[in-house]
Amino acid sequence: MNSKGSTVPNIAAVGAYAPRFRISADEFREAWGQFHAGGINEKAVPQADEDALTMAYEAGERALSAAGNPDVSFLAFASTTPPMAEEDLTARLGGMLGVSETATRHVFTGSTRAGTRALVAGLSAGPWEDGVGLVIAADCPRGEPNSAEEHAAGAGSAAFVLDDAGGASIVQQAEYGSEFPGTRFRGTGEEAVEGLGVTGYDRRAFSETLAGAVGQLDFDTEDVDVTGVQAPDGKLPYRAAGALGVGVEEIQAGALVHELGDTGAASVPLSLAKALAEGHELILAASFGSGAGADALLVEAGDVPVSMALDGDDPISYAEYLRKRGDLTSGPPSGGGAYVSVPSWRRTLDQRHRLLAGKCPDCGALNFPPEGACSGCKTLVEYDDVQLTGTGTIEAVTTISQGGAPPEFAEQQGKSGDFDVAIVALDGPEGDTASAPAQVTGADTGTLEIGDSVATTMRRIYTQEGVTRYGFKTRPSVEF
Numbered sequence: 001m002n003s004k005g006s007t008v009p010n011i012a013a014v015g016a017y018a019p020r021f022r023i024s025a026d027e028f029r030e031a032w033g034q035f036h037a038g039g040i041n042e043k044a045v046p047q048a049d050e051d052a053l054t055m056a057y058e059a060g061e062r063a064l065s066a067a068g069n070p071d072v073s074f075l076a077f078a079s080t081t082p083p084m085a086e087e088d089l090t091a092r093l094g095g096m097l098g099v100s101e102t103a104t105r106h107v108f109t110g111s112t113r114a115g116t117r118a119l120v121a122g123l124s125a126g127p128w129e130d131g132v133g134l135v136i137a138a139d140c141p142r143g144e145p146n147s148a149e150e151h152a153a154g155a156g157s158a159a160f161v162l163d164d165a166g167g168a169s170i171v172q173q174a175e176y177g178s179e180f181p182g183t184r185f186r187g188t189g190e191e192a193v194e195g196l197g198v199t200g201y202d203r204r205a206f207s208e209t210l211a212g213a214v215g216q217l218d219f220d221t222e223d224v225d226v227t228g229v230q231a232p233d234g235k236l237p238y239r240a241a242g243a244l245g246v247g248v249e250e251i252q253a254g255a256l257v258h259e260l261g262d263t264g265a266a267s268v269p270l271s272l273a274k275a276l277a278e279g280h281e282l283i284l285a286a287s288f289g290s291g292a293g294a295d296a297l298l299v300e301a302g303d304v305p306v307s308m309a310l311d312g313d314d315p316i317s318y319a320e321y322l323r324k325r326g327d328l329t330s331g332p333p334s335g336g337g338a339y340v341s342v343p344s345w346r347r348t349l350d351q352r353h354r355l356l357a358g359k360c361p362d363c364g365a366l367n368f369p370p371e372g373a374c375s376g377c378k379t380l381v382e383y384d385d386v387q388l389t390g391t392g393t394i395e396a397v398t399t400i401s402q403g404g405a406p407p408e409f410a411e412q413q414g415k416s417g418d419f420d421v422a423i424v425a426l427d428g429p430e431g432d433t434a435s436a437p438a439q440v441t442g443a444d445t446g447t448l449e450i451g452d453s454v455a456t457t458m459r460r461i462y463t464q465e466g467v468t469r470y471g472f473k474t475r476p477s478v479e480f
């Protein structure tokens with residue numbers, strides 16, 4: 001058992017994110033004549049340039065901002081849908097978030113309890129002398145068409161800054177494992193999650209395994225304000241209430257599945273984030289991973305700054321849903337577009353991921369990227385490094401229609417349709433600016449105008465040779 005004041009770090013800040021697009025259960029019913037994901041009213045749908053890594057960035061950036069942007073000594077990333085099956089994605093994620101190259105890093109995957117596994121690992125690894133821990137869970141599962149798994153599959157991410165000063169403390173934790181093969185699985189090289197669909201067996205695996213973990217904790221269930229339970233659909237968490245000894249009201253207080261869908265490894269972390277954002281005092285978190293295993297965490301809340309972006313206000317049709325998933329697109333064109341080698345792309349990551357500009361030592365003008373003759377005095381100089389703030393103002397904007405994009409962007413355009421490109425005056429740290437072109441995301445085409453305030457975010461750019469390029473795009477300014 002851990003307690004406040006111990007050497008185990010607390011949750012010092014929280015960030016959460018979900019894509020803005022939503023598809024309703026009614027859209028599925030109209031398309032298929034039925035909807036297999038009981039209890040889900042709508043679910044979050046990633047844009048064409050979003051994946052688990054970019055959603056992890058969104059939540060991580062919010063958590064770090066809420067914490068005052070501390071240095072990170074430990075970084076963990078959890079997902080059942082990492083965009084690469086073999087690659088340490090914490091290297092890319094750390095680069096996007098400005099994490100030190102010497103920070104400890106871990107990836108957790110292969111189970112929907114990966115999010116709580118990462119959180120437990122962070123608690124065990126800290127505290128850290130020169131920084132904080134950052135644990136991020138992000139997921140966007142998929143299923144076979146017209147399956148219960150596909151109808152439920154949503155998207156979202158949650159991030160936790162871990163520090164030994166203040167915050168919410170995880171006062172007890174336990175885990176439990178028992179053999180229940182076939183409840184939910186995905187074969188090597190496959191994208192779609194499957195299940196045998198044996199209802200009684202699935203419920204038993206879920207309830208017994210969760211109860212095995214929760215039963216090891218020493219607490220009075222009547223004291224619990226919120227129970228965050230793994231939510232593969234909108235009904236199964238409530239069916240486990242009796243086995244866990246909690247009420248359905250406590251489960252409903254932590255549930256996000258009804259509006260986000262099944263968020264996989266981020267399901268329980270998102271419920272925990274919601275409970276902390278709403279100021280609940282005692283929180284029970286119970287995650288489940290098929291196979292089967294479970295984690296149980298008892299959390300005493302404290303003063304925790306939280307930055308949430310979970311509201312989605314852009315409904316889409318079922319056809320648009322299939323398009324964004326890539327089910328109705330033909331993939332990249334043969335031969336691709338302008339070739340940029342991976343080594344060449346890597347040399348630009350300071351600009352694309354960290355917004356590193358150059359300041360002219362002669363005239364003081366900011367140049368982005370920091371190369372060639374100075375835009376101010378037109379002389380060749382050795383620039384001083386300056387990191388831009390990530391905010392800016394639209395100077396010019398245009399819409400790229402079908403057929404107007406370079407070939408390397410054809411796949412994205414096939415999924416998302418027309419998109420805007422803008423010239424943005426990016427703010428420097430001292431009130432000066434540097435102009436740069438950037439794609440626009442997070443806004444309907446044609447809605448941004450000259451003079452609008454924007455902020456940068458990380459998204460997929462395009463994929464060549466099987467390697468996805470990530471970099472900054474602009475979106476309407478948001479409050480963190």
